[in-house]
Amino acid sequence: MIGRFGAILTGDRQADRVVPPTGYTANLTAFTAAAMAFLSVFALALSLATDRLATRWSEELAQTATVRISAPDGQLSRQAEAVMRILDTTPGIRSARMMTNEEQLKLLEPWFGPDLPLDTLPIPRLIEVVESGDGPDMAGLRLRLAAEAPGAVLDDHSRWRKPLISAASRLRALGVFSILLILGSTAAMITLAAQSALAANAQVITVVRLIGARDAYIVRAFVRRFTLRALFGALFGTVLAMLSIYFLPSAADEGAFLTGLGFQGWHWVLPVVVPVIAAVLAFWATRIAAFRVLRRMA
Amino acid sequence: MIGRFGAILTGDRQADRVVPPTGYTANLTAFTAAAMAFLSVFALALSLATDRLATRWSEELAQTATVRISAPDGQLSRQAEAVMRILDTTPGIRSARMMTNEEQLKLLEPWFGPDLPLDTLPIPRLIEVVESGDGPDMAGLRLRLAAEAPGAVLDDHSRWRKPLISAASRLRALGVFSILLILGSTAAMITLAAQSALAANAQVITVVRLIGARDAYIVRAFVRRFTLRALFGALFGTVLAMLSIYFLPSAADEGAFLTGLGFQGWHWVLPVVVPVIAAVLAFWATRIAAFRVLRRMA
Amino acid sequence: MLELKKAAFDYAGKEILTDMSVTLAPGTFHFLTGPSGSGKTTFLKLCYQDLIPSSGTLHIFGKDVRAMDRDDVASVRQRIGVVHQDCQFLDHLTMSENILLPLQVTGHEVASKLRDMQELMVWTGLSDQMELLPPVLSGGERQRAALARAVIMSPELIIADEPTGNLDWDMAQRMLTLLIELNKMGKTILIATHDMNLIRMAKNQVAARVLRIRQRHLELAGAEL
Amino acid sequence: MLELKKAAFDYAGKEILTDMSVTLAPGTFHFLTGPSGSGKTTFLKLCYQDLIPSSGTLHIFGKDVRAMDRDDVASVRQRIGVVHQDCQFLDHLTMSENILLPLQVTGHEVASKLRDMQELMVWTGLSDQMELLPPVLSGGERQRAALARAVIMSPELIIADEPTGNLDWDMAQRMLTLLIELNKMGKTILIATHDMNLIRMAKNQVAARVLRIRQRHLELAGAEL
């Protein structure tokens, strides 16, 4: 297979001459490959960017629920223990941890400055909850808390970020879906272009068959042509897309890393796969189409 | 023009017979139109969805900066006045408003419960700042505040959302860009397909010319065929895309409205334009290609 | 009808025909002969405006071919019936559709000619082949069908390039008879052929003149035939 | 070399040839004749496996055609030179490339045959046309080129379908002479033609047999020619 594929690139230029310069069909194939590669690379960039966003947002969301217990001094620690017990046995919670005084001070500092007399104030206890997976059943948890620790309030205030993450995953899925769609379309278009080139050259095929050419010889000429067209077309489209992405005006702030469309680090290697896929697609699409058309012509 | 276009749909079936059933090329055109329409509709949906997101996020961001003034009782109101003065004269700020005690209580309630003795505590004053446009020059503002009101802290804590909005606008721009790219590719592909069909039918053209057919007659047959193929292909692709979008599993929470990919309200009408554009593109692309090929063949 | 004055033709500098002056009056019958590759087909192509003389003038139906645009050429061709040497048809249409095609592409009523076509098919012996596609026809059948297509519009001028090259002698005679009949109805006929027997036979029936291409010149062949 | 036994052929039920039994021994010279549309081309197509008999058997080079796959057919065709009635070439290659094409597609060394080609071009009078593209050649030139292409591989069997239909008598004689020379070198020749003069001339020079198709049957024509 590698050998056969390699022969395509180096191969028999003379056999190639037997197929007339297919002109428009060849241009069509190269252009299709280029446009599709361009779109693929953008879809890839989009997927990777949304992937980064989704990952980051998920991480931030993972530790944002808190339980706050406000109760008269005497009951505070008892209720806190009850809450901890409940949290420990609730599915969807990875861990729950009582905050230390220092941590609570840090959280309040923005509001009251650093010198707050924490001991003299009736401030509540805070419990940090790290969710796992989809998180716990919040409504059920609230009910249990209300029953066993009336002073406890479950603060799910970061929940609003969830739609963002779901949006990001959707975009990522959409990106992957687009790439698949684009690949499928490319294969279909190359198949059709190859078939139409073969049909347009029915006469050529008849002539070379009558003078003793084998099917494999004819197929080789077509496959070589279409594979090369697809390869160079896709290469061009990919390079163009990568340049566009590279020179895309990017926000200069630190968020650009996340939201920018550019590739990061080794991800720059991924788009290079696109022309290779295009060439392999073209190779097989043309080969299968050619053998089928030849069989039917016989 | 409308008349000519209408004739394409109803027109001379007999002239159509003169061009051989172009089989693969016709399929190719229809398929290309369908795939491109499908991608366009998705790109359109993406643009609209990100547009909604960006708009919403922008609105929310518009009122999120606060200035907090902590100072000994005596200086508090003097510094607050100084801060208000500074904010009023800073460009990029639409309005600044001192919060009432009730509002501050509301903000603190989650932390301390409703019965906080606000009067006895050294709590800071809060000023709500509504930005306009890109907002003020934050670094400069901080310097001025530090000079005139040492107890004031500018809390730009919502600034982190900015990258999200810029990401959303980018996605929106990308969506529009993809649509343009897809339209351009479609026009190019149909042009090439038409040219390749014309080239493949050079013999047919020669024959009908020799028996006295005018160029307009020959062009009509090709244009009619490609316009219809593009129209029906695009129609199919559009309907498929709209169905896919309609039945796409959507998150059930209230965020789905924003992050879901579906069209909202009258936006459902927009995709219907896609097949029309495809048909018009095909009409002109084929017409121009056909007249050019015929001129060259003469 | 057709008038050449000092007309010459060359393919990109390679001169094929030179200094031709000839007039085909309406209703005349002409043969064109000459060795293979001498330029017979080239001459006929000049006559139906597939080529334009590189010098000299050519008038057809009184019009100067140099002054015609593509639509004028199309109109002129509607008045000429041509049997091409390679008998090209539209391979996706049946023979009857192909034969009616000249009416089709010029927007004529097809129905009125169906009767004519039936008769033509009987005369050319193609009644059984009417619903076949061109590629399956035999070489001779294609040539006969090409003649039928050329005459279906009852054109004023009929040009035929080797119309009997693939026909046996019986069939060749039939085709000649058809052309002679048309000539008697007033049509102008111009036939390129290398078949001397055919020319001899025609001369027995009509006042046919023979043009011969010799060394790039067009001359009128005398009684030596 | 070629042996038919009770072979028949029909196109989708329409019987063209029936009950044919004939043997072409190596080194023989055969003509095939019959009216236009009688099935000459069809018979030749059976001989080079473009068609398969619908009943009976056909052996070529000792192989049964029914037992051959597409690659076997390709191999057999490399041993047969065919002049088709419509002389198809690859229109994007020059005449010399077209004539060398049989070597090309079968992976033979081209260089060794360049000399042969030069000689063939001189004989067929195509020396000036070698670098032209097929569509610009005259009908007769194409026919001569097709013959050149058929013999370039020096095949064991040469099949020609109306090889002189578009040729004047002088040129037709030259082509016949070439085929007779090849026959003397041991090649088997089979020519379909409707030209009785050609057959008569050949009979003066070689022991040619004439097969005739009459009412779907293949028969050996006697001395009446």
Ligand SMILES: Nc1ncnc2c1ncn2[C@@H]1O[C@H](COP(=O)(O)OP(=O)(O)OP(=O)(O)O)[C@@H](O)[C@H]1O
């Ligand atoms: N485009 C061209 N470029 C160069 N030479 C050409 C071109 N077209 C034709 N010729 C040459 O012009 C000559 C005359 O060709 P033409 O077809 O008129 O001959 P002809 O008399 O019809 O011959 P035949 O009897 O074989 O059909 C031929 O030698 C041919 O090769």
Ligand SMILES: Nc1ncnc2c1ncn2[C@@H]1O[C@H](COP(=O)(O)OP(=O)(O)OP(=O)(O)O)[C@@H](O)[C@H]1O
């Ligand atoms: N695929 C087909 N279907 C039906 N009829 C066919 C098909 N192919 C050929 N024929 C018919 O078979 C008959 C024999 O054709 P063939 O080409 O063998 O004749 P031929 O003897 O070579 O005639 P010519 O001298 O005119 O070339 C013709 O009448 C033709 O119309």
Ligand SMILES: [Mg+2]
């Ligand atoms: Mg000619």
Ligand SMILES: [Mg+2]
């Ligand atoms: Mg035949």
